[in-house]
Amino acid sequence: xxxxxxxxxxxxxxxxxxxxxxxxxxxxxxxxxxxxxxxxxxxxxxxxxxxxxxxxxxxxxxxxxxxxxxxxxxxxxxxxxxxxxxxxxxxxxxxxxxxxxxxxxxxxxxxxxxxxxxxxxxxxxxxxxxxxxxxxxxxxxxxxxxxxxxxxxxxxxxxxxxxxxxxxxxxxxxxxxxxxxxxxxxxxxxxxxxxxxxxxxxxxxxxxx
Ligand code: PRP
Ligand code: URA
Numbered sequence: 001x002x003x004x005x006x007x008x009x010x011x012x013x014x015x016x017x018x019x020x021x022x023x024x025x026x027x028x029x030x031x032x033x034x035x036x037x038x039x040x041x042x043x044x045x046x047x048x049x050x051x052x053x054x055x056x057x058x059x060x061x062x063x064x065x066x067x068x069x070x071x072x073x074x075x076x077x078x079x080x081x082x083x084x085x086x087x088x089x090x091x092x093x094x095x096x097x098x099x100x101x102x103x104x105x106x107x108x109x110x111x112x113x114x115x116x117x118x119x120x121x122x123x124x125x126x127x128x129x130x131x132x133x134x135x136x137x138x139x140x141x142x143x144x145x146x147x148x149x150x151x152x153x154x155x156x157x158x159x160x161x162x163x164x165x166x167x168x169x170x171x172x173x174x175x176x177x178x179x180x181x182x183x184x185x186x187x188x189x190x191x192x193x194x195x196x197x198x199x200x201x202x203x204x205x206x207x208x209x
Contacts, residue, residue, distance in 0.1 A: 001170055004162075004179045012039050012182050016160065018152045027208040030083060033132060033205065036160060036182060037087025044128055044158050044180050045072075071124050073190065077102055077131040077143050078115060080202040084130040084158070090177045098122060100129075100143045104136075109143040109192045111117070116150075123151035132201035134181065135194050136161040137169030144174050160201075161185055 007013075018024055019032045019107070051068040054061050074088050075081075078101040089095060101115025119125065127147055133138055134157070144155050155177045157170065161180040165188050170179055185194050203209035 001083065002039075002166055002175050002178050004184070006184055007040060007043060007182045009039060009043075010183070012036055015039075016182050017128040019160070020196065021198065024204075029204045033083045033160065033201075034090075036086040037084035037158075038091055039087075040158055040160075040180060040182060041091040041128075041190075045158055048072075059125045064150045069124065070105070072096070073098055073119055073122060074130055075100055075118070075123040075143070075147065077129065077139055079103075080133065080205055081129075081131040083132060083201070083205040084160075085153070088128070088130065091110070096122075098127070100146060102139045102143060104139060104192065109136055109138060111139045113142070113146065116146060118150060122147075123153070126151070127152050128158055128165070130158045132160040132205075133194060134159040134166035134170070134179070135188055135192050135198070136163075137166035137173075140166065141169055143175040144170075144177060156159065156180065161197055163188050163195055163197075191205045 014038050015032045024107040049068040053064050053066050055064050057080050073096045075098040077084050078099055096119040098118035102111040102113055105112055129143055132162050140157055157177055158180045162184050185197055187195050189195050
């Protein structure tokens with residue numbers, strides 16, 4: 001069974017409270033979601049392997065640690081996942097970025113794929129799939145199925161807000177994928193929106209509503 005990590009760090013919780021507020025402007029929403037991504041990235045990468053290196057400081061030799069050449073990729077689910085990319089790339093400047101385009105059919109709530117473009121060596125990389133919202137879990141589960149079909153072996157899922165329904169679907173479909181969220185909310189409403197959530201993440205990032 002996969003693990004679910006809920007980030008209770010005060011900075012994340014504080015920023016998330018402003019993100020949820022319906023009065024928050026598009027500009028502020030973009031800035032905050034990027035900052036939250038940066039902070040969450042810090043925790044999602046906690047298990048990266050390190051190797052020993054000796055560094056000559058101006059005074060003496062320091063026995064240090066560096067990341068042991070782990071190959072990583074982040075994969076935002078378009079559109080709203082794009083809002084998390086800058087924050088992640090700020091933390092991991094050399095990370096490769098693949099893109100999966102999915103939208104939820106508003107009637108069936110099922111994900112529809114319209115784009116899939118990965119770095120050529122994606123099968124050698126550990127992947128962090130990013131999307132602000134894990135609602136029914138249909139989009140995240142489908143995205144991860146497409147990645148596994150492409151040969152990816154190690155995946156984590158990072159979302160800002162998760163619903164219990166989405167977590168349950170992910171654990172059913174992908175028990176090997178750990179889930180990282182800033183908050184686990186109460187439920188979904190009849191339109192598949194997370195309650196209380198933050199509304200439509202894509203619309204709030206891109207100002208399309
Ligand atoms: C949102 C969100 C997720 C999906 C979550 O995207 O960014 O991708 O819904 O819902 P699910 O867990 O029920 O699949 P949306 O389909 O609104 O597309 P957008 O990112 O283009 O706005
Ligand atoms: N997608 C969103 O953007 N918001 C939700 O609450 C659910 C799905």
